[in-house]
Amino acid sequence: MPNVVVHITHLQKQPYLIEVGQRVKISAQTVFPKNDSRIVSCQLVDDRSGKTSGFVYQKRELNWQVSSDQIGLQTIRFQANQLVVDVRFFVWQQKKPPRITKINGNWINRTDSQKPIEYEVPANKETKLVFEAEGGDSxxxxxxxxxxxxxxxxNTLTWKPPRSLTTKSGARSSTRKKNKTSPVEKQPVKFPLLVVAENGNEVDVLDLVLIVELD
Structure with a gap:
């Protein structure tokens, strides 16, 4: 269960079961209850993930944000002078199918699977779309x-609508001025697009329509 803080208040010999996304907190006082020394070091042993940003030890307390690169058996070593205590964890992750959930940080409403998602882009400006998805980091x-x-x-798409769209819009405006009795409304131009996210076994497809509003 991700986004859960796990407070370790007593030590056990068998590894603690921790899921990717959870945050582990351990106080040095829990590890060395009879040690008044403030010189207690803490490190993640044999970690090859390089995710050091999720491992913070300060003010005698460990805060560890578990990442998907740390799946498997992990050992956290506390040391106070000659005393060494290893706390073991088994990190696991529940496999979820990929699911595209956000565009530029905004949640996508995909309640109707038969209806494409519409996204407006300006006619004369480059637009960057960043897609986010659940189902793993890779x-x-x-x-x-x-x-x-x-x-x-x-996961990033960059696009500036072609100038020909604006040119066509200008041509319609010119025609409308010559024939004021039958005005022509400017209609947005739609560009269908499929965004695909896959994890090697399963695939999610987002049916997207880019809508260019003409000036």
Whole structure:
């Protein structure tokens, strides 16, 4: 259960079972209840993930944000002078299918699977769309029916609508001035796009429509 803080208040010999996303807190006082010395060191032993930003030990308390790169058996070593105590954890992660959930940090409402998601982009400005998805840290993104001129890199799509759209809009405006009795309303231009997220076994496809509002 991610986003849960696990407070270790007593030590046990068998490893603690911790899920990816949980935060572990251990006080040095719990490890050395009879030691008044403030010189207590703490380290994650044999960690090859390089996720040191999630491991913080200060004011005699450990705060460890468990990441998916740390799945498996992990050992945290506390040391006070010659005293050494190893606290073991088994890190696991519940596998979830990929699910694209956000565009530029905003949640996507996908309650109706038959209806595409509409997203407005300006006509004369480059737009960057960053997609976020659940289902693991190593998802692969791909795109189908990319509009002309769009560029992609991993979970990011960058696109500036072609100038021809504005030109066509200007032509319609000119026609409307000549024939005021039959005005022509400017209609937004729609570009269908499929955003694909996969984890090697399962795939999620977001049916997206980019809408360009013409000036």
């Amino acid at each position: 998802l692969k993104f791909s795109y189908v029916f990319l509009p002309v001129g769009a560029k992609t890199k991993e």
